[in-house]
Amino acid sequence: MDPVIVAGAGPVGLALSLALAAQGVPSVVLDEGTGTDDPRPARTAILRPDTAALLARLGCTTLGDEGAHWIGWRLMRRKQLMRELPLGEDAPAPLHIPQHALSRGLRSAIAGQDLVRVVTGNRLDSLEQDARGVTVHTRGPGATWWRGSHLVGCDGARSTVRKLLGIRFPGRTAVERHAVAALRAELPWPGEALLHRQPPWSGGGEEVSARPLADGVWRLDWLLPSRGELVTPDALVTRLRDTLAGWCGETPPYELLDTGVYTLHHRLARRWRAGRAFLAGDAAHLLGAVGTQGLDEGLRDVSNLAWKIAEDWHHGASETLLDSYQAERRTAVAARLRAADQSLPILRGGGGLRTYMPGATRGHDTLLADGHLGHGPLGAPPAYPHSPLAPPHAGAQTAVGTSPGAPVEDVRVTAPDGTTVRLGDRLGRGLHLVVLVAPGTGVWDRRHWLTAGVMPRLAAAVTALPVRAELLVTEAYPGASAHSVLLVRPDGHLVAAFGGVRPADLYAAADAARGGSPSAPSEVRADAP
Numbered sequence: 001m002d003p004v005i006v007a008g009a010g011p012v013g014l015a016l017s018l019a020l021a022a023q024g025v026p027s028v029v030l031d032e033g034t035g036t037d038d039p040r041p042a043r044t045a046i047l048r049p050d051t052a053a054l055l056a057r058l059g060c061t062t063l064g065d066e067g068a069h070w071i072g073w074r075l076m077r078r079k080q081l082m083r084e085l086p087l088g089e090d091a092p093a094p095l096h097i098p099q100h101a102l103s104r105g106l107r108s109a110i111a112g113q114d115l116v117r118v119v120t121g122n123r124l125d126s127l128e129q130d131a132r133g134v135t136v137h138t139r140g141p142g143a144t145w146w147r148g149s150h151l152v153g154c155d156g157a158r159s160t161v162r163k164l165l166g167i168r169f170p171g172r173t174a175v176e177r178h179a180v181a182a183l184r185a186e187l188p189w190p191g192e193a194l195l196h197r198q199p200p201w202s203g204g205g206e207e208v209s210a211r212p213l214a215d216g217v218w219r220l221d222w223l224l225p226s227r228g229e230l231v232t233p234d235a236l237v238t239r240l241r242d243t244l245a246g247w248c249g250e251t252p253p254y255e256l257l258d259t260g261v262y263t264l265h266h267r268l269a270r271r272w273r274a275g276r277a278f279l280a281g282d283a284a285h286l287l288g289a290v291g292t293q294g295l296d297e298g299l300r301d302v303s304n305l306a307w308k309i310a311e312d313w314h315h316g317a318s319e320t321l322l323d324s325y326q327a328e329r330r331t332a333v334a335a336r337l338r339a340a341d342q343s344l345p346i347l348r349g350g351g352g353l354r355t356y357m358p359g360a361t362r363g364h365d366t367l368l369a370d371g372h373l374g375h376g377p378l379g380a381p382p383a384y385p386h387s388p389l390a391p392p393h394a395g396a397q398t399a400v401g402t403s404p405g406a407p408v409e410d411v412r413v414t415a416p417d418g419t420t421v422r423l424g425d426r427l428g429r430g431l432h433l434v435v436l437v438a439p440g441t442g443v444w445d446r447r448h449w450l451t452a453g454v455m456p457r458l459a460a461a462v463t464a465l466p467v468r469a470e471l472l473v474t475e476a477y478p479g480a481s482a483h484s485v486l487l488v489r490p491d492g493h494l495v496a497a498f499g500g501v502r503p504a505d506l507y508a509a510a511d512a513a514r515g516g517s518p519s520a521p522s523e524v525r526a527d528a529p
Helices: 011-021 049-057 099-111 160-164 233-248 294-315 319-348 360-373 455-463 503-513
Strands: 004-007 027-031 044-047 072-077 080-086 095-098 116-120 123-129 134-139 144-148 151-153 171-185 192-197 207-212 217-224 254-268 277-279 412-414 420-422 432-437 469-474 484-488 494-499
Touching (some): 004 144, 011 099, 049 099, 099 116, 233 254, 319 360
Parallel strands (some): 004 027
Antiparallel strands (some): 044 095, 134 144, 171 217, 207 217
């Protein structure tokens, strides 16, 4: 069968190719560039725990060496410390890494992967679809035609794939504008991220943030007026020196590594699927105001889409399963954009009576922390409670600490072969997971509990499911009683939980989670809805 064609070799496209390879699906990555990324220390990625874990599973080799987990979060207003939050086990910290280091780690993982082929110097310029696949043409030194089972446009905000599919990309332009600098210096809060609102020194502007990277490097961002004058290099250096002096009492020694100015837009593609072609990452959505992270959402696209394409590639999938990518991910990103757009007038409006309303400042602080730390509507991992893959409610379903459609907790689990790992380590392999909550199994020899109690009946039920599934056992799961059975999708979202072994209900839930039986393919066009 033909490989999947991935247009674009940024972090999202590279991660998608690795996620497909982990599920036995070959891909061809069409890279417009040379296969290398220019070092830009000021261009960084902030990854939430779920997306950092995804990249670790995919074998990205640079997360530990070149990424930095923040150890704390501070929010200041004028001269006052408004909030201080330690980060660690109880409050997971984001991972901050230069984007060129992230891409290099993904390319290194691809170098050891036989199922991924990266082709440089190739820009897609036309595409055609039929019932069995997609044919695209690229221009460049080796201009040629490529045949694929599916096409995924990961080719950025100016996506050629999106344009060729005739998909509109409406939204808002210049939502926020920032000046940014990367420098090596000693600041008063080693390892902690700082957001300083209305700093008291002259020319401090409305907001400045300092976020640590590895090796003593910091990224500083200054919020600029949306329609202000150009920021010259001299003006940016003056702003930098004034900021460092404001924090340290005087300007400390520093090494300036990189600078830039960037503008944030909020846009959302009307459709994310057209026949056998899909959009992901910046090709499908742009966001980033008030701390939200577009790359996070692009990697969540990868996690959601990869197992669905893999299912179609190996076994054929229903239209319901393929359509669920847009239904789930577009809805989740639209909610994120809506939350950011609703927050902007509150956070950026400035002044007025609402500044003096009881709790107003505390509410603003919470909104900003949510966006920057990955909590609440602005940043928390998405749930898909209204997914077309959600099973109808059955009487045997029971409530646990995770709602249906939400990401499961990363508890310790034991496989029938005796391997004990984290639940997250079993994700991303194209398998649904059936997790039995069985307190006390940890103190028994595996030979005994494999043949005792409900295990034989549950093992038989798992074997009979209409999806490939793996049976796991855990000592405890938040909110779950003994002998609860959880069905988890390959991307880690809970399908349903049952009170005991219910083979018929478990089968029905698994069938719903795969979108039902695949139907015969129909003719499609490049502009098909």
